[in-house]
Every structure is written in C-alpha cells, then in structure tokens.
Amino acid sequence: MGLLSLGPMSGYQMRQLIDESIGNFWTESYGQIYPTLKRLAAEGMVTFITEQAEGRAERKVYALTAAGRERLRDWLNLPVHERVPRNELLLKLFFGSLVSLDVLVRHVESFHAVQQARLQQYTATAEELNHRHGKHPDLPYWLMTVNYGLHEAGALSVWCDETLAQCRELKKRKGLQVVKKANK
Amino acid sequence: MGLLSLGPMSGYQMRQLIDESIGNFWTESYGQIYPTLKRLAAEGMVTFITEQAEGRAERKVYALTAAGRERLRDWLNLPVHERVPRNELLLKLFFGSLVSLDVLVRHVESFHAVQQARLQQYTATAEELNHRHGKHPDLPYWLMTVNYGLHEAGALSVWCDETLAQCRELKKRKGLQVVKKANK
C-alpha cells in the first residue's frame, strides 16, 4: 500500500489515481485505504498534514517518511509471491457437459468481448502515456505493465476464437449423433 | 463448490482431485471444503453415507442430490463474474524506479521460469488426457481449459522476453548517463 505515497496525496486522491493508472492490475477500496493509512501513520511510515484549502472540504495529505520509503524498497526487493488462481470461466467450462453448449458459447463470447475491450484500452493508454509523459523517467516501467495486458488479452482473445470454433465442432457432432439415434 | 460432486466422493478425495485436475485454475482448502459440505448437506443439496472400508479410516462419501444438480446447473448458467485482478509483479514493476534494475530483472526472470514450467506441464497433461481418457465425452471441455493455460503462459513468456530485453536497454542507457556525468 505505502507505495502510492510516491507523491504526497490524500486517501481520496489515492483511490482516483489507482483507477486511472494501476487499475488494470490492482484495486483498493476506501475501507482498505483509510484504515491502513491510519496504521501506517501509527507505525511512523507516513506523516500527514490536515489541509484546508478554500472552497474545498478539509482533507489529510499523507506523505512517505524515510522509514516508509525504506519499507517500500524492502518490499520491492522481496520475491513476488504468486497468489492462487481462481478462474470461474474455466471452472464452468470444465463442468460444461452439464449444460447446453449454447451456454458455454455465451460465456466465452462475453469473455471475448472483454479481451477485445482490454486490447483497445491498452493501445489507447500506451499512446496516451507516450503522448503525455513522453519524457518521464518511469515511463518505460509503466509501458511494461501495459504491454503485459496487451500480450495477455491478445492471447486470451485467440484462445476464445479457438474455443468457439471447437464449440461449433462439438455442436455439429452432437447433431450427427441425434440423427444416428433417430435412424435406428 | 457442489460441482465437484460429479461422482460421489469424500472431502479428502475432493481436495486431491482438485489438485490433479482443476488445480491450475482453482483451489480449495479443507477449512473451506468440510464446512461447505456440511452446509450443503443441511440444505439438501448433497447426501452422504458413512463408509467403513476395512484397512481404511472411516470416511463420509458425499453425493449430489437432484436438487444439488439443479443448483449446479443454475450456477453454470449464471454469467461469469470477473474478479478484481491483483498482480503483484506488475505492481512492483510499476514502482520499479525505486530499486535497481537488477531486482526487476530477477523478478521477471523467475516469473519467466514459472511460465516455462507451466507450458511444459500443460503440454504434458494434454497428452496424458488424450492418452488416458481419449474417449471420455468431457475430454473436449478439459482440453479447452488446458489450452487456456497454454495460450496464457505462452503469451506471458513472450512478454518476459520483451521486458528483459527492455531492461537491458535501460541498463545500457543508464550506464551512458553515468559516463556523461563523469565527463562533466
């Protein structure tokens, strides 16, 4: 969490910034942000000043302390620990024989739409990043994360195409079996 | 959960079966399995008989009821609801400027190793499935899920290659900057 304190900001701002930057691979809710900010302040990882700008509601602007930056660096050095995957689509596909193929096709198609949207979105943000932060030293890092999404969404989109084709195959075969039975 | 009751089995068996079939995209712990089995039994979705085979510990074998199968079908019909992504690797990459490039390279490299292992594993299981369940009517569905992993791991592996190349690029550039400074 503390990592968002690369520039000083309020909890509310953090949430917004998350949505428009790392939102594609990370989310946090207010119910998470505010309590942890409080905790981090108690631990001395962050400090805050209560700001009262005119024409604006009162707000607390948090900033990282030296200790906080140290903690953050430690965390960045730690190996990434993969979290257990949970893929509902694949689970439904795995037990697909219990329902009609049309249901599965619907699921895959809507998943396909999501991937297509992601592809478009990522290309757009990559362009926008290049355009608006062309000189920012962190730009290469940001682009790497966008590129990740691009590769992933692309591959999954291809998988959807293949899977949908296979579904059509299966449907045809099932049709034949029904015909066979009727002929007996 | 109830979906694992496609054949009657005990909680312990479920866990094992998960590991060797859908383990790549779904996991459940005992602390999850046993309580939900109890709950499902109370709801009338499953029944169980206490079995005492000789030379084996006592166990409860669960089986789906008609109502349970109905419930499962309902669930399969429900649209897949995507869960919020949480990608620690990308998060660390995003804030990569705070640590040395070597750290990031290490992270990406170990991630790359994971993807390579996945690729190999999926090819192996696909072959094994074809070999051992060549005639099973559900085989196509199982292969779809394996194929998903194949596409994903392949794409992420490629992304790793690109990203590592970019890291080398960045390192070279940083080297040049240092030289420039030294020359001033």
Added chain:
DNA sequence: GGGTGCATGTAATGGGTTACATGATTCT
C-alpha cells in the same frame, strides 16, 4: 432545494487460509 463531486471514516459481512487437534492404518 437537490444533485454532484470532494472528502473521511466505520461496521458488518464474506471469503478464504493457516494452524491446530485428533486418530487410524500401513510401510520401513
């Protein structure tokens, strides 16, 4: 006056993991 955006927070709830506790049997 009412909607919208800025702003902070808490409480309830849910979902899940880990660790613990127990006990039988089989293999070495």
Added chain:
DNA sequence: AGAATCATGTAACCCATTACATGCACCC
C-alpha cells in the same frame, strides 16, 4: 518406533468489499 498417507474437523485470523453515515461546497 516412526514416518507417511488417509481422514475429518475447528478456531483464529486476515484481507477485502459493501454498505452505511456524515458533511462541505458548488452549480443549476
């Protein structure tokens, strides 16, 4: 005797989301 495998279960805990509660300011 001790380790491994089979087997069931509970309690503590953690992480996170949702819903709720509040309030100011600005614009229509």
